[in-house]
Amino acid sequence: xxxxxxxxxxxxxxxxxxxxxxxxxxxxxxxxxxxxxxxxxxxxxxxxxxxxxxxxxxxxxxxxxxxxxxxxxxxxxxxxxxxxxxxxxxxxxxxxxxxxxxxxxxxxxxxxxxxxxxxxxxxxxxxxxxxxxxxxxxxxxxxxxxxxxxxxxxxxxxxxxxxxxxxxxxxxxxxxxxxxxxxxxxxxxxxxxxxxxxxxxxxxxxxxxx
Amino acid sequence: xxxxxxxxxxxxxxxxxxxxxxxxxxxxxxxxxxxxxxxxxxxxxxxxxxxxxxxxxxxxxxxxxxxxxxxxxxxxxxxxxxxxxx
Numbered sequence: 186x187x188x189x190x191x192x193x194x195x196x197x198x199x200x201x202x203x204x205x206x207x208x209x210x211x212x213x214x215x216x217x218x219x220x221x222x223x224x225x226x227x228x229x230x231x232x233x234x235x236x237x238x239x240x241x242x243x244x245x246x247x248x249x250x251x252x253x254x255x256x257x258x259x260x261x262x263x264x265x266x267x268x269x270x271x272x273x274x275x276x277x278x279x280x281x282x283x284x285x286x287x288x289x290x291x292x293x294x295x296x297x298x299x300x301x302x303x304x305x306x307x308x309x310x311x312x313x314x315x316x317x318x319x320x321x322x323x324x325x326x327x328x329x330x331x332x333x334x335x336x337x338x339x340x341x342x343x344x345x346x347x348x349x350x351x352x353x354x355x356x357x358x359x360x361x362x363x364x365x366x367x368x369x370x371x372x373x374x375x376x377x378x379x380x381x382x383x384x385x386x387x388x389x390x391x392x393x394x395x
Numbered sequence: 396x397x398x399x400x401x402x403x404x405x406x407x408x409x410x411x412x413x414x415x416x417x418x419x420x421x422x423x424x425x426x427x428x429x430x431x432x433x434x435x436x437x438x439x440x441x442x443x444x445x446x447x448x449x450x451x452x453x454x455x456x457x458x459x460x461x462x463x464x465x466x467x468x469x470x471x472x473x474x475x476x477x478x479x480x481x
Contacts, residue, residue: 221463228456236451250455257459261466322434331441350442356411375407378435385438 206230213273217265224264228257231274234352235281241347242285244336252288256281271361275354279362282344286363289340322385334384342377349374402428410435 209230215223235256240249259280267276335343348354359370402421416422422429
């Protein structure tokens with residue numbers, strides 16, 4: 186199955202990302218009315234997804250837990266504004282993405298726009314693969330190796346890669362979450378995959394040299 | 396080489412549109428770009444195996460609950476001071 190073919194099967198993504206959750210709609214309505222227990226239910230349903238996103242973006246358990254906490258506090262304060270125009274998990278993810286981006290800006294990108302934050306420097310970007318060296322990745326890549334390579338992607342690439350390829354969001358949803366264009370999201374994804382390939386091949390070359 | 400550059404410029408769109416890459420003339424003659432396409436497909440497939448990681452520690456919920464209680468305390472004291480001011 187090609188990456189493009191994967192993209193052309195939104196139903197499969199939808200199943201992976203937003204399976205119907207029994208009781209979620211009721212919990213949302215009750216939480217909007219101030220029911221704390223219902224809010225706890227929403228936390229239980231979504232904590233793993235939000236935490237996974239934070240952990241992948243920050244690579245640090247303590248920071249990821251802090252941001253998970255911030256994201257759910259924002260959810261608590263803003264849940265009354267949820268109107269159901271998108272899936273609740275998408276809406277919550279947008280909140281979490283904003284928390285992550287704010288954190289990244291505070292950490293080192295205070296003066297630049299989101300579009301710039303999403304566009305790594307030329308040095309960090311992937312190379313075109315022209316020339317016949319090390320033709321393809323050899324053997325299979327285990328989960329740990331891929332996780333490590335994802336951690337080494339520049340933040341903008343990592344975010345789009347995680348949202349699209351790992352979590353299964355569509356480009357229009359990502360563009361909405363990141364307030365960027367759909368074209369920008371597509372371009373970032375391609376560059377992220379190319380960069381990952383660079384990182385994985387570099388890792389394999391190093392292993393082979395040992 | 397120019398063919399490779401041209402093909403790789405078009406590649407994001409080919410992936411996004413779900414085009415049948417087997418019909419791409421360039422791939423029939425270019426081992427390098429064929430390997431690139433296979434690798435990118437493989438990476439996209441493997442990415443699906445990365446979900447989920449695991450749960451945050453129970454402390455996270457404890458902190459959220461405390462912050463909510465503190466929020467509620469502030470709100471109720473704000474509304475009671477507003478009431479007493481009137």
